Amino acid sequence: MVLVPEGEFFFGITDTQLGELYRNPDFVQTFRTEYRELPGGYQSLPNYYIDVFPVTNELYRKFLRDSGYRRQPPLMDSQIWGRPDQPVVAVDWRDAIAYAEWAGKRLPSEREWEKAARGTDQRLFPWGNELIETNCNCAEVGLDCTTPVGSFAASASPYGVHDMAGNVWEMTTDHWEDESFAMRGGCYLTYLRFCRVTARWAPSPEELAEGASWLGFRCVYDPQQSPDGSPQDERPAQAE
Numbered sequence: 632m633v634l635v636p637e638g639e640f641f642f643g644i645t646d647t648q649l650g651e652l653y654r655n656p657d658f659v660q661t662f663r664t665e666y667r668e669l670p671g672g673y674q675s676l677p678n679y680y681i682d683v684f685p686v687t688n689e690l691y692r693k694f695l696r697d698s699g700y701r702r703q704p705p706l707m708d709s710q711i712w713g714r715p716d717q718p719v720v721a722v723d724w725r726d727a728i729a730y731a732e733w734a735g736k737r738l739p740s741e742r743e744w745e746k747a748a749r750g751t752d753q754r755l756f757p758w759g760n761e762l763i764e765t766n767c768n769c770a771e772v773g774l775d776c777t778t779p780v781g782s783f784a785a786s787a788s789p790y791g792v793h794d795m796a797g798n799v800w801e802m803t804t805d806h807w808e809d810e811s812f813a814m815r816g817g818c819y820l821t822y823l824r825f826c827r828v829t830a831r832w833a834p835s836p837e838e839l840a841e842g843a844s845w846l847g848f849r850c851v852y853d854p855q856q857s858p859d860g861s862p863q864d865e866r867p868a869q870a871e
Contacts, residue, residue, distance in 0.1 A: 632680040632852060633791050640676070640746045641753045643669035644829040648755065652824060667807070667831055671753070674742060681739060681747045682849040684780035684793050685801060686730060689715035691722075698733045702726060705842040712844055716779035718799045721842030724812055727802050736850035741805040741831070743851055744815050748796075748828040750789030755827040757788040757795050762823055767797030769823045777819055777844070796826040799847035800834075807833035818845035 649668065650656040662668040688707055692715075695703060704721040706712040712720055722730075724738075731737050739747070748757050756766070764771040766785040768778045781793045788795055795801075800814040800821075807813045811833045817826030825832075834843055 633683055634678060634680055634854070635676070635743070635747050635790055637678045638675060638751065639673050640749070640751045641671060642674045642742055642745055643671040644755070644827075645671040645753075648753070652755065652827075667813075668829060669831070676742060676746055678854055679743055680852040680854060681743065681790075681792055682736075682851070683791065685718035685799055685847045685849045686727075687716055687780055688713055688719050691719040691730065694730050694733050698729070700726075700729050700733075706844060711776055714779065717777050718780055718794070718847035720777060720799060720844050720847050722846065722848065723839045724802055727848040730848075731850045734850060736852045738802055738804050738848060739851040741803045741813055741815060744795075744801065744803050745828055747790055747792045748788050748816070755829065757786055757792070757828065764823050767794075767817075767823070767826060768819045769797040769817060769826050770820055771823055772797075772819075774819055777847075795828065797821065797823075800832065800843075800845055802846070802848040807831070811836075814846065820845055 646659045648671070649659045649662055691704070691707070694700065704719060704726070706721040707719065727738055754760055758766055763785070767783045768774060777798055783794070783797070786796050787793050795816050797817050798819060800818045801816045803813050803815055805813045813831045813833055815831065817830060834846060
């Protein structure tokens with residue numbers, strides 16, 4: 632895990648940024664209503680740790696062995712999706728929460744996820760604002776499957792957090808609508824412009840039931856505070 636220090640950051644995206652990104656000001660309303668992109672503004676968060684990589688099949692198998700949790704993701708034994716160093720997929724929020732509790736962690740909020748992905752400026756991708764298709768596992772790359780975590784070093788955020796653009800969409804604890812939750816980051820099927828750090832989407836119940844090959848997760852951890860207010864490095868053993 633890596634520490635994301637407390638302080639302000641820019642959360643969301645401005646109308647100007649959306650219009651410039653898609654070269655069409657009419658798209659702004661579409662992304663505000665259909666994709667529910669959040670307007671930009673500064674917010675503040677306390678210290679927290681976040682996983683450097685999405686949870687892998689190897690780590691999830693350890694969780695299944697040690698916890699006795701019964702539901703194994705249906706794609707875990709697949710030759711395409713089941714390599715030890717690939718992100719675990721075909722999980723749902725119940726599975727991810729169970730893993731996080733076992734590991735002594737929790738799932739991130741959208742704000743925590745986004746700050747870890749972009750740092751404290753208004754960049755739209757972990758590496759900056761440039762549209763560089765080869766920086767992450769997005770649709771333009773054409774791999775049509777997940778890659779081992781950390782395969783795209785250029786996708787690392789200012790804090791050194793990898794795979795926050797492309798590869799797999801990642802779960803958060805914020806609601807999309809009704810009982811569904813928002814996911815972040817895009818995936819191997821997502822075009823680069825929608826792999827940006829502000830993009831939001833949610834899977835349908837049918838997609839979750841079928842086992843989405845493009846949905847994974849990572850965890851965060853709340854550090855203990857020392858008397859002077861600085862975070863103490865007391866991460867759970869499973870985070871090492």
